[in-house]
């Protein structure tokens with residue numbers, strides 16, 4: 323079967339990779355930009371949702387999706403997830419996940435739906451997550467325990483969610499896709515499509531070339547939203563993310579506040595051995611709403627300062643926006659479940675909801691396109707790799723510039739003006755690269 327996948331974010335890459343595993347399939351992955359993963363997939367903060375948070379919050383559909391997603395990961399991607407390098411001292415750098423769990427903090431007064439100490443939700447997640455951490459809970463003076471500036475009390479849950487190495491995941495999927503015979507066309511923007519007399523699809527690109535296929539899968543939420551497919555209740559929002567160096571603290575934490583307050587997430591990543599914080603919160607604005615975006619950014623800064631006043635003020639930070647596309651599900655509630663919509667005959671739209679859920683999305687898509695035929699396994703990881711083909715996560719680019727700016731300042735205190743200009747121009751480069 324000939325299949326065209328439009329959009330090489332995690333959704334398109336994961337879908338294309340699974341579809342290309344079937345003998346006889348010929349998948350063409352079309353990406354508008356000159357690299358893979360330059361959209362939301364590289365703007366995000368690298369937090370892989372195994373489902374812990376959703377289950378604590380009783381988001382039933384989300385936790386069901388997360389559990390299915392993890393089952394799919396262990397079933398179809400085992401060799402990828404556990405990949406290790408023989409290089410001494412480098413053992414962890416090649417795995418998809420960083421082996422440092424994400425803790426959820428529930429400040430005092432927040433009423434949990436049930437007693438987490440009974441491990442009420444762990445039964446859903448336990449048993450098949452051989453790479454997960456145990457789920458435990460503890461009551462403590464959390465602020466002091468975590469060396470926060472803020473003093474509070476509540477419950478801390480060490481979850482099975484983990485930070486992810488986004489680029490590593492995409493590098494492996496792309497390598498497998500190409501080794502299995504998949505075709506990638508970069509700098510190729512989808513413009514329109516039509517049906518052919520034989521019942522297939524003709525996809526026209528902006529440069530006028532066409533690609534013929536039996537099925538076309540559109541894996542770009544923004545493209546779907548801008549194409550009049552908004553009847554499917556797509557919501558496009560801009561959301562700020564802030565990179566802070568040095569890291570504000572060494573733990574991955576998500577502060578889950580009471581309903582009226584936005585939650586706050588803090589994930590630690592590293593660049594060349596230097597740890598930095600990637601912080602975010604439930605702040606967003608409609609695309610085009612400059613005032614709302616500014617407000618969201620200010621709120622994120624404010625809440626970061628509330629949690630770490632002295633460390634935040636002594637740090638360097640830089641903020642950028644990512645664009646999220648979600649679909650409203652029942653009762654206007656976001657449940658983050660992946661969405662697959664039949665747009666027309668042989669034309670399918672697909673949105674993962676979360677980077678983490680792209681595996682469930684790809685699995686469901688593959689079974690739908692291949693009419694339920696079992697997905698073949700793939701261990702095609704030893705093929706030729708062009709790591710420059712996949713973009714670097716935005717937070718890493720920003721952190722690299724911030725770290726370099728800090729280093730320059732330290733190295734040449736006599737000429738701070740010159741170095742500050744240089745640091746500012748590094749950051750300008752990062753900003754204008756977008």
Ligand SMILES: Cc1cc2nc3c(=O)[nH]c(=O)nc-3n(C[C@H](O)[C@H](O)[C@H](O)COP(=O)(O)OP(=O)(O)OC[C@H]3O[C@@H](n4cnc5c(N)ncnc54)[C@H](O)[C@@H]3O)c2cc1C
Pocket residue numbers: 328329330331332333334352353354355358359360361362363364365366367368369370371510511512513541542543544545561562563602643644645646647672673674675676677678679
């Ligand atoms: C600020 C922020 C933080 C987030 N944090 C997390 C997180 O921590 N964990 C998590 O799991 N999820 C997170 N998410 C959500 C996650 O990033 C997205 O759900 C996921 O990356 C979407 O993947 P995608 O492949 O659908 O979209 P994208 O990555 O945006 O891919 C779409 C691709 O389609 C291409 N494209 C667009 N139009 C065309 C066209 N006409 N022709 C060809 N190509 C086209 C684009 O260039 C792009 O490469 C976050 C999102 C944001 C914005």
